[in-house]
Amino acid sequence: MVTISRQAGAGGDEIARLSAEELGWKLLDNDAAERLLAEKGFPRAEAETFEDKEPGFWHRFSFEKDRYLHFLKMVSYEFACQAGGVILGRGGQILFADVPGVIRVRVMAPLQDRVARVRDASGGDERRVRQDVQRSDNERAAFHRFLFHTNWDSPDLYDLIINTHDISLKTAADLIVKAVSAKEMTGKKREASRRLENLYLAEKAIVAILFEQKLPIRRLEIEWNDGAITLKGTARDRPSIERCQETAASVCSVKRVNNEIRFEPKYVELLGGIQHSTEERMTG
Template sequence: MAVICVAREFAALGDETVLELAGLTGYKAIDKEYIEARMTERGIAPEVRAKYDEKKPGFWASLSQDRDDYLHFLRTVLFEEAANGDCIITGRGGFAIFAGVPGVISIKLVAPREIRLQRLKARFQCDDKRAEQMLRQNDHDRRGFHDYFFGIDWNDPVYYDMTINTGKEHPATVARIIDQLRTLIVTEEKEKACLARMNELRLGQAIVTEIVYTRSIPVHFVEADVRGTKVTLHGVANTQSAIDAATAAARKVQGIETVENAIQIVQEFAVMP
């Protein structure tokens, strides 16, 4: 199996290219609407998603528990979908979330600013000023989203296997270019490694969900590093009983045979007046 992550500038024909690519490869397209529906199933309301979806949150939103919930369930949805088989992920920091996973191809679609402005004016039947406002806002939001959630500059080409200028080519042509890259660099060995790693990532998210959201165990900054059927838990807690409860919760997740606990105890302290 393989996963193709497509990052795209606003008005760079990203959705159109993904549609063509899905038809060409038979891969499942994981787009904004699909991700939103899956996150709604997990209790992430539309008004919460609106604060964080491909944008840097405001000050108060950045301090909210909603922020952690959004990122956790975004990762959960993407890991589950990727573990199910071949797919194309549109935006949402997919290339950052799956960084280092074998069998993942990361693509960036760009286009000259003037061409993007022309596309926006044609699509929204608006004037130059309105098109410029939309373009500036979307570029700002997407840059802020990747910087805030992943600490990266999404304009740095080092994060992508290929950057394609869609100002010159039709989405169908761009899709064929991406597919040819896939056939060249995704070997059978990488496909097997991709499937194995995606299952590990899926299990790790399931364990964190069990500890934090299902059982509400008071362990903070929980991470679950799964390798094969073994998981190593990381985080901080105030009591040994919380650590023991987290261990028990991890053991209940199907597919896990061994739990190694690296959660640290950090005693609470009071701030003196």
């Protein structure tokens, strides 16, 4: 698995395409991600609102943010389960941070290089192109702050940082392929496969519980441990807790479910799904 984060105009899109071709893997770019999201029931028009940028006013509310994030995780993990792939953007370096054997790549270049590359490709005015490049960088940084509460530029998020100032895009792709083929990475395939399947099934169950069945479970989490799953969160009625357990067990194909969801009847739903406890509203 490879995730690629890129500054605008640094050549990351082309590097992702070349890397996927050399490895014989599929590429999950923005168009492919939106298509998969639509197939799962998340409309393309809504997905475009979150496309590597901070969303508009209404989509900033907790329910819309959580809905998009869980659908994004589900399609990303499902894609990754298919024997390798290259994921471009969409916070892949964060979604796969705990998956062994994943190469998280950052593609960057000096601003002037990036402006020149975009200008040569589009033929636009340099001043306008510079503004567009900087705006794109700012939007991607805002996307990561909003969804993941992290600094997009932090080197701690990446295993390999490539500056395309003096390195060709083909050479950059070759570096990624070589990193993927390294012995310390190839030896983690079985562990990575198991981890990815668990992540995918957990997110699939969360989507089914919260957004398909619309069960009133707050802060729902599903954790795996030795073939069993643990459910955590709070609910306003006991039947919802039981249905949550049944759905999770069915989707994750497990017999052992540790249900730690707490019964807390005193909360209300606002704005179609943003939930606040009575105590939170009194103190907030």
